Amino acid sequence: MVNRLRAKRAVAAAAILALTASLALAGCGKGESSATGAPAAGGIEVTELRYQGGVGAVTYPELAEDLGYLAPLKLKFIGNTISGPQDIQSVVTGDTDFGGAFNGAIVKLLAAKAPITPVIAYYGVDDNTWTGYYVLDGSPIKTARDLIGKKIAVNTLGAHHEFVIKEYLHREGLTKEEIEQVTLVVVPPVTTEQTLRANQIDVATLGGVLRDKALERGGIHPLFTDKDLFGTFSAGSYVLTNRFIKENPNAARKFVEATAKAIEWARTTPRDEVIARYEKIIADRGRKEDATAVKFWKSTGVAGKGGLIAEEEFSTWVDWLVKEGTLKEGQLEAKELYTNEFNPFRNEAQ
Structure with a gap:
């Protein structure tokens, strides 16, 4: 096995x-x-x-x-x-x-x-199935450039979320060197929201039921979504x-x-x-x-x-x-x- x-x-x-x-x-x-x-x-x-x-x-x-x-x-x-x-x-x-x-x-x-x-x-x-990259309300992160030196939670490296995040950073004009300063942290999806609210990460990747439940609790909003980028x-x-x-x-x-x-x-x-x-x-x-x-x-x-x-x-x-x-x-x-x-x-x- x-x-x-x-x-x-x-x-x-x-x-x-x-x-x-x-x-x-x-x-x-x-x-x-x-x-x-x-x-x-x-x-x-x-x-x-x-x-x-x-x-x-x-x-x-x-x-x-x-x-x-x-x-x-x-x-x-x-x-x-x-x-x-x-x-x-x-x-x-x-x-x-x-x-x-x-x-x-x-x-x-x-x-x-x-x-x-x-x-x-x-x-x-x-329109019904997509993933958002969320920050806390009141977060100083407003643009892609604000992500330099920050941490983004993903479920795994080398997959969907990493590509989407890097595409967003590319489109917003960050250089390769600047993108390398944005840290991707592997966090189990079920604990990602909690990790964001505890300020242990700066951005949480949330989709499906985990996104919907987090939005019901409030206090977060998307910086960008994969649907925004690719339709x-x-x-x-x-x-x-x-x-x-x-x-x-x-x-x-x-x-x-x-x-x-x-x-x-x-x-x-x-x-x-x-x-x-x-x-x-x-x-x-x-x-x-x-x-x-x-x-x-x-x-x-x-x-x-x-x-x-x-x-x-x-x-x-x-x-x-x-x-x-x-x-x-x-x-x-x-x-x-x-x-x-x-x-x-x-x-x-x-």
Whole structure:
């Protein structure tokens, strides 16, 4: 089982670079799938897919399984994670069969020659689902320049929030040297609000139920939001290894089709029914979780129908990493990084 403590560790760029040393092991097929060989029922090459979940949350593959879309494939839960970079790292090292992360983190891993392919978007930003970067009322922080020498809490490094924060600082005219003086501190999401109110950090990253509850208590306001910067967009994707796709094309297609249908079910079903289904799934799996957070679910946040990936959802971060000096111009072509091949909605307009 993947060590759960790893999910709490910051996954910085150095970790991603260090990961390249393990890519050869991944190529040798360590735990590549739970069962390989002759196709199982319905021509599916494997019987189950190993994955990491989230405490008190329901992923779209989990929803797909509960709705019957994934059969005859079954999911095998091996632990929880709160870190997208760690989740996709587990795919590369063969500990899981699929995982999801912010697209910028995926681009970094692809630049490190990781043999993975994003196959479907699974989270994003829309009018109901977004993240704000909050300061206390009365805070002296009014502009991006006021963040120099200050601390911002994020759930993990090298992922969505770090990219959004740095993009905000770039757009507001801070130099690379000035941006380096803004400190990102890893704080568990459930304690971020408390840490802000105790003045142990200067800015809190808050989204979903944690944001809504904090706003109800008052005394805080957003300095900026990810929706302000980027509008509506899909922000993260599930990945499979290239080897898994090559050896198990029917399973890969089934996984994407089922997940895509689950996303559309959640998008088109009345909110109360979606929440009730999520509560049922959490209760039935018996992990002794608090299901309170799902009561505040509002939308999928996924921009493309059925999780279709748009080129700009990767080109944005390729260009950003070129600007940062992490990638060379032309090193990666966004349109070659992902595939919509297995998505049943690929021929429909997004």
